[in-house]
Each structure stands twice: as C-alpha cells, then as structure tokens.
Amino acid sequence: MSNRFYNWTRPAPAPKPLKVILGAIATLTLAAAALPQLALYFGLSSAGISQNFYWQWFTYFLIEPGPISLSLLLQLGLTLYLGWIFGTSLLDRLGYSKLSGLFFGAVLAGGLGAWGAQELLHLPTLFSGPTAPLYGLLLAWTLLNPQTEILLFFAIPLKARTALFVLIGSTLFIDLTNGQWIHLASVSFSMTYSLIFTRAAFQTFTWGRKRVLSPKVYDIASGQPVQNDDEFMDSMLARISQHGEDSLTPSERMRMTQISYRKSFKK
Numbered sequence: 001m002s003n004r005f006y007n008w009t010r011p012a013p014a015p016k017p018l019k020v021i022l023g024a025i026a027t028l029t030l031a032a033a034a035l036p037q038l039a040l041y042f043g044l045s046s047a048g049i050s051q052n053f054y055w056q057w058f059t060y061f062l063i064e065p066g067p068i069s070l071s072l073l074l075q076l077g078l079t080l081y082l083g084w085i086f087g088t089s090l091l092d093r094l095g096y097s098k099l100s101g102l103f104f105g106a107v108l109a110g111g112l113g114a115w116g117a118q119e120l121l122h123l124p125t126l127f128s129g130p131t132a133p134l135y136g137l138l139l140a141w142t143l144l145n146p147q148t149e150i151l152l153f154f155a156i157p158l159k160a161r162t163a164l165f166v167l168i169g170s171t172l173f174i175d176l177t178n179g180q181w182i183h184l185a186s187v188s189f190s191m192t193y194s195l196i197f198t199r200a201a202f203q204t205f206t207w208g209r210k211r212v213l214s215p216k217v218y219d220i221a222s223g224q225p226v227q228n229d230d231e232f233m234d235s236m237l238a239r240i241s242q243h244g245e246d247s248l249t250p251s252e253r254m255r256m257t258q259i260s261y262r263k264s265f266k267k
Helices: 016-034 037-042 046-050 056-062 070-121 131-144 160-178 181-201 229-243 250-266
Strands: 149-152 156-159
Touching (some): 016 056, 016 070, 037 056, 046 056, 046 070, 056 070, 070 131, 070 181, 131 160, 156 160, 229 250
C-alpha cells in the first residue's frame, strides 16, 4: 500500500480511556443480547425519559441492538475497530479534553435527536447503537484531514471528504427509503454537533480553498503527518522511551534501520 493512503491495518495502541469505552460497548452489547431487559435501562426510549431515566441520553450508544448472531458479532467487531482507529487518531490530534467534548457532545446530540424524533413522531421504539457518535468522530477526522486519500473497501482510492459524502449520502438514502426516522435524526444531530464543535475548535481550515489544518498525507496509525527522517526518528525514540520497543511495528523498525544505515553511510 502506498504511503499516500491511510494504513487501516495497524492503528496505534489504544489509550486506557478508549479501551474502557470500547470494552463497555462490547460487554453491554453481549450482555443485552443475552438479557434483553438491560436494553430497557441503557437503550433510549421516550418512555424511559418520561420515567426520568435521563442517563439513557448518554448510554444508548453502548449497545449494538440485536440477538447474539454472526451478524451482531461482525457489526460489533467493525464498530470496535473503527472506534479504535478514529478515536486513537483524533486523540493524538485533539488531546483528551477536546476529544471528550467532541465525543460525549456527539453522544448527547445523537441521543437528543433520537428522543426528539420519538416524541415528535410518537414512536415508542427502543433506540440504541454507537452509529451516531461514530459518525461524529468520522466527520471530525475528515474535517481535519480533508485532502487525505483512503482506500474505500481497501481497493477504491478516494479523498477523505469524498468518502464522507458517499457515506452520508448512502446513510440518508437508506434511512429515508426505510423510514428509519429515529436513526436519521440521531445521526444528523450528532454530525451537526461534530461539525460545529470542530469548526469552533479549529478555525484554520476551509475545504478546497485556502488554509487547511492538515497537510495532504497522514498516517492513520499515529494521526500525524508523514514525517521526514529526523522527525520520524525523534517520534520513534520518544515512543520507545514511553512504551518500549514492542510498541513499534515491523515497518517502523525497518524504516529506523534504513535511516540509521543511510546516516552511517553518509558519514
């Protein structure tokens, strides 16, 4: 894979707070699949909010809906993987405070959107799933890396912003044609919040015109721009000092060896 594309296969080690959130999603999803009553307390419903279960605005995203099945396990695995990739990358760029504001704000916005649709349309459906905040993270990541190219389905090269438009368009089409108004409202509110938050926090980018916060090429493993040799060596040595040599990937070890060889040859 060319280094002008994101590497989707080896994200950086997830920090502990992210592991806690992803672990909670996995645990509650499997627990709710075995004990559906749990979804009544942690999922989001207008009946629950009317009984003062206000925590549902923040906990609905912890449960992928459905009984235990291969489809549920595949969906859960994809959710955890994407959360790991985008969460780790954005944490490196935003830091804990801004990422917390982005993520939990997107969770709340998605919850309020879903609850509003339930109330407005008089739909008693129980709603759950991490799609809304996950789309919020994806939108923020794309705003920060609009010109970066990714491989859609690991084969089709697209700019990040183009891939985002494809994703949003397909989601809107599916929700509209299937009448999934609660899901549509949740995703729309979450992405709207993410757009406002990211633009407010980083007022230095515009799509396709003047200043863009990030250069064209980024590495999904670290969320950082592709570095020159000196910058790369400094970052690798810093990682080794913090996490040990085992934190390096084989390709990073190989590049360090190549850089060391070139420098010794020049001497």
